[in-house]
Amino acid sequence: MGTLDDERRHVERCRAGLRRMLDGARENVIVGETVAGDRYSAERLGRHLKSLAKELSEEPEGPPFFGRLDFGRDSAEHGGRAYHIGRRHITGEHGGPPVVIDWRAPVARAFYRASARDPQGVDVRRRFGWSGRTLTGFEDERLGAGEEGGSTILAAEIERPRVGPMRDIVATIQPEQDDLVRADLDTTICVQGAPGTGKTAVGLHRAAYLLYAHRRRLERAGVLVLGPNRAFLGYISAVLPALGEVDVEQTTLEGLLGAYPVRAADSAPAAAVKHDARMAEVLRRALYGRIRRPAEPAVASDGSYHWRVGEDELRRVVEDARRAGLPYGVGRERVRARVVASMRRQAEARGQTCNAAWERRIGRAVTPALDAAWPAARPEDVLCEVLSAPPEGILTDAERAAIAWPRPPRGVKAARWTPADLVLLDELACLLERPRGYGHVIVDEAQDLSPMECRAVARRSEHGSMTVLGDLAQGTTPWAARSWPEHLDLLGKPGGRIVELTTGFRVPGAVVELANRLLAALDAGVPPTRSHRSDGRLRVVRVAELEKGVVEAVREARAFEGSIGVIAADAHVEAITCALWNEGLDLGERLSVMPASTAKGLEYDHVVLAEPAAVVAAEPRGLNRLYVALTRAVSRLDVVHAQPLPAQLSRPS
Ligand SMILES: Nc1ncnc2c1ncn2[C@@H]1O[C@H](COP(=O)(O)OP(=O)(O)OP(=O)(O)O)[C@@H](O)[C@H]1O
Numbered sequence: 022m023g024t025l026d027d028e029r030r031h032v033e034r035c036r037a038g039l040r041r042m043l044d045g046a047r048e049n050v051i052v053g054e055t056v057a058g059d060r061y062s063a064e065r066l067g068r069h070l071k072s073l074a075k076e077l078s079e080e081p082e083g084p085p086f087f088g089r090l091d092f093g094r095d096s097a098e099h100g101g102r103a104y105h106i107g108r109r110h111i112t113g114e115h116g117g118p119p120v121v122i123d124w125r126a127p128v129a130r131a132f133y134r135a136s137a138r139d140p141q142g143v144d145v146r147r148r149f150g151w152s153g154r155t156l157t158g159f160e161d162e163r164l165g166a167g168e169e170g171g172s173t174i175l176a177a178e179i180e181r182p183r184v185g186p187m188r189d190i191v192a193t194i195q196p197e198q199d200d201l202v203r204a205d206l207d208t209t210i211c212v213q214g215a216p217g218t219g220k221t222a223v224g225l226h227r228a229a230y231l232l233y234a235h236r237r238r239l240e241r242a243g244v245l246v247l248g249p250n251r252a253f254l255g256y257i258s259a260v261l262p263a264l265g266e267v268d269v270e271q272t273t274l275e276g277l278l279g280a281y282p283v284r285a286a287d288s289a290p291a292a293a294v295k296h297d298a299r300m301a302e303v304l305r306r307a308l309y310g311r312i313r314r315p316a317e318p319a320v321a322s323d324g325s326y327h328w329r330v331g332e333d334e335l336r337r338v339v340e341d342a343r344r345a346g347l348p349y350g351v352g353r354e355r356v357r358a359r360v361v362a363s364m365r366r367q368a369e370a371r372g373q374t375c376n377a378a379w380e381r382r383i384g385r386a387v388t389p390a391l392d393a394a395w396p397a398a399r400p401e402d403v404l405c406e407v408l409s410a411p412p413e414g415i416l417t418d419a420e421r422a423a424i425a426w427p428r429p430p431r432g433v434k435a436a437r438w439t440p441a442d443l444v445l446l447d448e449l450a451c452l453l454e455r456p457r458g459y460g461h462v463i464v465d466e467a468q469d470l471s472p473m474e475c476r477a478v479a480r481r482s483e484h485g486s487m488t489v490l491g492d493l494a495q496g497t498t499p500w501a502a503r504s505w506p507e508h509l510d511l512l513g514k515p516g517g518r519i520v521e522l523t524t525g526f527r528v529p530g531a532v533v534e535l536a537n538r539l540l541a542a543l544d545a546g547v548p549p550t551r552s553h554r555s556d557g558r559l560r561v562v563r564v565a566e567l568e569k570g571v572v573e574a575v576r577e578a579r580a581f582e583g584s585i586g587v588i589a590a591d592a593h594v595e596a597i598t599c600a601l602w603n604e605g606l607d608l609g610e611r612l613s614v615m616p617a618s619t620a621k622g623l624e625y626d627h628v629v630l631a632e633p634a635a636v637v638a639a640e641p642r643g644l645n646r647l648y649v650a651l652t653r654a655v656s657r658l659d660v661v662h663a664q665p666l667p668a669q670l671s672r673p674s
Pocket residue numbers: 178179187188189190193194195198214215216217218219220221222223492495526527621622623624652
């Protein structure tokens with residue numbers, strides 16, 4: 022079984038193994054640069070080897086393993102063997118068995134899933150405790166003997182004070198989370214989970230797992246992680262690199278669509294119409310409505326002769342291309358190709374040889390005829406047209422009036438696009454040409470996506486699968502999802518498996534109890550959260566002056582370890598920041614002031630929530646926003662208020 026000294030010797034073996042791997046990787050960088058066949062492969066291989074070498078050179082600092090499985094003698098596959106489980110595979114000496122198994126390997130699954138009721142061949146599960154580089158101890162669960170639970174190492178990891186960005190949870194993934202992490206690549210899963218149940222963690226670990234299990238397929242197709250805002254991305258962006266996965270694209274929807282700068286905002290009624298699914302048909306008609314029945318023949322000269330495709334034939338070519346349901350830009354090029362082919366047949370019938378240069382020349386020469394029948398289009402041209410004079414037929418008069426520009430811009434370049442316009446421009450761009458798809462897309466805070474945004478995400482995942490993460494109770498946009506089956510439909514994955522997570526790993530019990538009081542008023546139809554944590558502290562303090570009260574709470578919070586987040590209605594942020602600053606409490610790595618509108622997905626060890634009533638009053642779904650703000654605290658929550666608390670927060674009678 023091994024004593025602590027034996028395990029420490031194993032740590033040395035692991036470090037030696039890592040050094041060997043590092044030397045090998047460095048050598049390969051040098052060799053790799055000279056062996057690859059062409060520049061592109063050399064660059065790719067070089068990049069891969071360099072990042073592997075870099076990753077390995079950073080590795081010796083971290084614990085090489087966090088767990089160990091000892092299988093019983095009667096286990097069919099692993100009888101009597103022991104495996105150390107860590108963040109990465111570490112090879113043994115002289116090609117011997119590995120000294121550490123990657124947490125994603127099939128055998129490691131039992132570390133997360135075995136229980137006293139179902140030991141899965143495991144005799145003993147061992148969890149290790151570390152202090153920096155030093156192995157400090159371990160705890161055993163003799164599953165084979167029916168013994169399980171009560172791990173203080175596990176509890177300490179879950180309850181540790183939070184500082185800095187999000188960390189991976191590989192050492193403590195829970196069975197119901199593991200089930201989602203290891204779900205098959207072809208399965209789309211939708212995780213409905215209360216705040217802090219580990220949805221984001223599950224999504225990121227699923228990305229790492231899928232890349233391990235389906236490396237070839239996904240390296241080619243790509244994995245995309247979509248988060249709600251930049252603050253959130255900054256918070257989560259270290260998790261996948263820490264797990265050795267650096268090639269995952271992590272961005273916001275705006276980042277994904279951002280071909281145009283945002284320079285304006287919509288009124289609420291205009292945004293509601295622009296985000297409505299019917300806009301897809303409005304735009305489709307506006308684009309394809311540009312195609313005209315050809316009224317003249319296509320004529321082109323090759324310098325010696327004029328070639329001609331008559332109106333009837335041209336009409337047939339245009340009609341065929343239109344019926345083929347191709348993207349608009351592809352359809353236009355198909356018409357061009359067909360016209361050129363017809364002219365080529367005529368030329369060849371006359372004994373002329375037509376090479377590629379001839380075809381290019383004729384292709385250019387038929388452009389005027391093509392422009393008349395199937396004009397070139399850019400997304401911004403079409404949207405300018407639509408917003409200058411919204412077409413009849415789909416939207417009501419009031420809706421058309423809501424989105425119409427009061428004064429159309431002088432030209433396309435002067436157009437001042439709004440965030441919703443970016444979604445419409447993307448819809449048009451993808452009607453013109455199919456976008457790049459990904460093998461797997463992970464969408465966090467998916468409940469907030471509008472129908473048009475869902476379409477944009479769906480287009481990136483047409484041939485792949487998705488992990489959809491969200492919480493109906495945390496929906497804060499006017500179009501937030503009310504039901505997951507409907508939302509999955511909009512995301513193009515109607516058959517997605519919907520799973521609920523209800524055990525919270527972030528928010529302490531007392532805080533969860535307060536937040537749960539809002540659930541009835543939110544009418545989201547989700548069950549209340551159960552907290553895994555009985556520790557933590559909740560204080561509700563009424564003050565005469567809000568800023569002073571917040572300053573006082575922050576001062577006290579500084580006595581504890583961990584990050585401090587002041588969450589306030591957006592309109593209060595400036596005054597609170599100034600008050601803190603005036604008192605010498607500078608914002609930095611430990612202390613931040615977060616507008617309630619961007620706090621989603623984030624967490625702080627200690628939260629000071631300023632004036633809940635103002636958070637509620639700031640927007641139509643203010644109560645949902647308050648629910649989000651209340652559930653950001655890991656250890657302590659101070660609710661500081663000068664106005665009365667929202668009635669929904671009072672204890673249910
Ligand atoms: N199995 C686990 N072991 C240790 N920590 C965990 C585990 N699961 C989740 N956590 C921690 O709980 C916190 C909340 O997790 P996460 O942010 O993934 O929750 P979420 O469901 O996305 O929350 P929200 O809905 O508020 O965005 C994080 O600090 C995460 O590391």
